[in-house]
Amino acid sequence: MSKRVQESQCSWQHARRSRRDALQAGAIGILGLGMNHLAGLRQATAAEGRQPSGKARSCIFIFLSGGLSQHDSFDMKPNAPDNIRGEFQPRATKTPGLQICEHLPKLAERSQMWSLCRSLTHGSNEHSAAHHIMLTGHSELPAGFSPNNPSRSDRASIAAVTGYAMRAKQQNNLPTAVVLPERLVHNSGRVIPGQHSGPMGPQHDPWMIEASPFHNTSYGAFPEYAFDHQDRGKPDERLFQAPQLSLPDGLGMQAINGRLALLESLNRQREDLASYAQVENFDRLRQGAVSLLTESSVHQALNVTNADEKHLDRYGRNSFGWSLLMARRLVGAGVSLVQVNLGNDETWDTHGNAFPHLKNNLFPPTDQAVSALLDDLHSTGELDETLIVMAGEFGRTPQITLLEKHYKLPGRDHWGAVQSVLFAGGGIRGGNVVGKSDARGAYPDEQPVKPENFAATIYDALGVPATAAWHDAQNRPHHIYHGEPIAGLS
Template identity: 35%
Template sequence: MFGLDDRPNRLCDGLSRREWLRVGGLSVLGLGLDDLLRAGTGSGAGSVRAAASPLARGLDGATFGRAKNVIYLWLQGGPPQHETFDPKPDAPLEIRGPFQPIATNIPGIHFSELLPRTARRADRLAVVRSIATDDPNHDVSGYWVLTGYPYGPGSARQIKPSDWPYFGSIVKMLRPSEELPALSTVWIPDLMRLNDSVTPAGQTAGFLGRAWEPERFVGDPAAPDYRIEGLDLPTDLPRLRVDRRRALLGQLDGHLKVVERSGVLDGWDRNAKDAYDLVSSGKARAAFDLSREPDAVRDRYGRYSWGQTVLLARRLIEAGVRLVHVNWTREPGDSAVDNPMWDTHAQNADRLQDVLCPQFDVTFTALLDDLESRGLLDETLVVAIGEFGRTPKINSQGGRDHWGNVFSFVMAGAGISGGQVFGASDRDGALPASDPIRPHDLTATIFHLLGIDHLGTFPDKLGRPQPITRGEPIAAILGDGPATADRCEPGGDVAFVPPFDDSLLLDTDFSSGRPPIAVAPPTREKGWRGWPLNSEAEDHGLVVRVLGGERRGALLGLAPGGTIPAGSRAMLAQEIRSARGGEYTFSVSAAMLSGDQGEPEADLLALLSCRLVLFRFADASKDPRSIQELASLSFRPEPGAPRPVTLQRFLGSTQGNVNFPIGQGLGVAIILENSSGAPINLGHDSGLGPAGLLVSEVSLSFRARPRNENTL
């Protein structure tokens, strides 16, 4: 649903958040969009048209203006170069990380094994490994990438009317859509946010004024009730009545010559027509209607926010939108943690393998394949980039921190010569080793491919000429076809990076029959971990195992042996996938299983304690025996049918922008322990049947703290 906020917060230039995001409201047409389209005109910018310069033609005359449209994939947070497009297999483990490089379908080019699908399509990609901003701040580095101009001095955490325009605003001015001029540049599905209260500079039209803002549509396209308000005619305003109002406006226009000469209504005719055509044609409304897509296509892109937003981007460029900016948005509950989006300060490997790369690899390749099958890839430029990269050395939390000294991005489609790498970083992925470029070279390349002279100028609101960019197009990656005809068998295994699954836990009903994973030695294998297992049970008097048949479930029970030492425990634990700050509800269906000897075993079990636990791992080994307990619930199981037991706890701060450290990860555990302070004598050495705490089913749900949307 297109979420709106009626509170009158205002931007630095006086435009309220509601006005910025809303399509609808009062106007003489009863449509409202016209007010937004004409806001801030009078700069004269709308009359500017760029022409190709000799230098641009000299770079590659065949590629100037090759792109009809652009899909710009903004990987907010900063993807790590080491685990994506610039692996470093010869670096030490603390630099190269736990993942291996794999061959792509182009000889000599390797990607991370986290991108097996993308590696099979390297012939369509130009990979740039030597871009740098030299700044480690999201706001400042992102500003340079999104505008093509460095910010400074100071912080870019707040939007100012003097900001340099987002490059999409210049595209809207100089290369508006012929088919949908009102939607020349579209930004979906949310604003760029650093946290609840910070929406950084670089995403607005800046000093150009409101007329050149990208049209922002906030809402999750994966939501069942997703729709865009304001693209329909008001239900109480018949089409005939709208047409009559438009005719009346035409008559009124003839009486406004004096007012027009004042400049107040500059651009009014064009914007009024754009607003009318947008709403009356229904073309935009149809483009936003994802229900028109076959289920197989929606499944191929992925039924999550990123996947459906990228699919929506393809529909929008088909409808005639010139540039669609797809923002990798924050997940519910991630506005105050240490690894939101691609900002993997903690758990870099887990976040990449479980959440980020499964979404990117599946959706990015779905987009490339879909565009090609529809004949759109040759006219559509696709760019995937973040604001910077990440540190060469992995930190103590298993994460990588901000790094603007060198990072990578990829381009594909119109005018891009695929199957090549431009530039290189050094052995550690720390600095450019060859062909260094700056963000303005990327924007110059985009302008060139769209047919905008990168040496040209555009007028600011006072009519003064401003240079479009100070960069140069990256000529080496431009061309009419792949850079090489050579191909090879790509490596990697798509099963290693399966399509994204948003489940918080795996194997919650134990139907797989898979035995628990040993807690030592350390492993990145996912699923239930148990301790002690059969080989370890003798010294502890307790054991963890999985049962099949009628008693299907996990059993934390008595082991053959003499005693259960004081403090001995059996535990079944699993790491929470994509953990966030918020309210967790951890439930198990549990019963006491008395085993073959009945009452004697029941008496022994009555001496043991049972608990549910929410915890944080203490170190990188992720050994559940070494944890920080965050919440705990004691319970006593009953014999007979399993009964539900529930632990509910809010983890983190209820206030915005207060960091909740995920650290090495969060997890859940079921514990059976001797907390009596004395050994428990089992009274026999053998003959125990399956007796103990039987867990037949587990569930974990999450509810995020509501985000403060009123941040503009």
């Protein structure tokens, strides 16, 4: 066994605790937080070799709920028949031979920063099942799966698994995984499955930052680019507002520091932290809550609508721009994974009116905000250590259809058989295309890639060891990897 493999395996065992750790544990216990809620302990374990083996320190997972049409974005078929080709024209990128949609000009100018996989495939054409498949990285649905009723028997989301895997590597007390700016909720009010930690337990659910209020008929990057798939005329007066964080009355930082100073002078401390393993997950949410309340960098990250004019102009003064600016600031503050839902549930579900809605409402804010994110990270040198992925739950059908009962203009239906996924940063080789769809954009023609490979690519980039596992309440191990990382991206 290689030394590197040995170190990786050791990094997933509980470290020995010193008397100083015991002192800190006692102090935090008085605050009602739990022994595991210690920046000191995390720094100690980091010093013992808990460093990511991958190239990325963090990941921004951009999710396009509804399903982006591959034909009209990153895998155009200009030589296909009219009923497949669509209305848009391809445009050249900075990468010789690589073309994408004419309405993504900023991304075309930055093709050296990103790569495509054009052959991701799975077997579901149903929204809720496909959400679960792509958000968890599992092609097969769990026994008893219900599209209308998320349950703890559902599989754990990629965000939750990443949060679990990175918690020992993170050198701060911030949540390891965050989802923003809203939970994905169907227009009927039911929550879409695949967004929580499933059988891992609620203590491992990713943090949900609710900055975008629910609206059941308006979609897209409000207020500038809000639209309704069926043009029903219901007004959208939502405001994008990140949560305002403040300490409860009577408990300011001076009080907290005073209590810690008093506890540091105690002579008797806990001598045995053998129960650490059993309580490690206890009150994890309180730990994150205190960090969110006390970290100035977090307050700055969430206060995006009041960012300086230059940043707002670059990212866009809309929910897409604000969300990606918030994500960029959160990974800068030390959060390991931020999932950004670009639009509420089924925003990209272009069954009808597809071409005007993509051209006028969806592509402009996406092109602007994702390009600004790439520029921002590149200018500071952080793109090399920040993996960016962008995917939906599926692609769209090759054939253009018209559902006259609901739409005035044509679109495309659900299609799990193939979609295009964008990757950037975190060791990804820019200006690169992996996989190929057939001439109709219907099925993979070369190098089919599964959701398991998609998830493994994220875990691998973040340095999660191939042997890593999470443990359930009965301490049974569950492997994190269920496929190999996508070959050819790096």
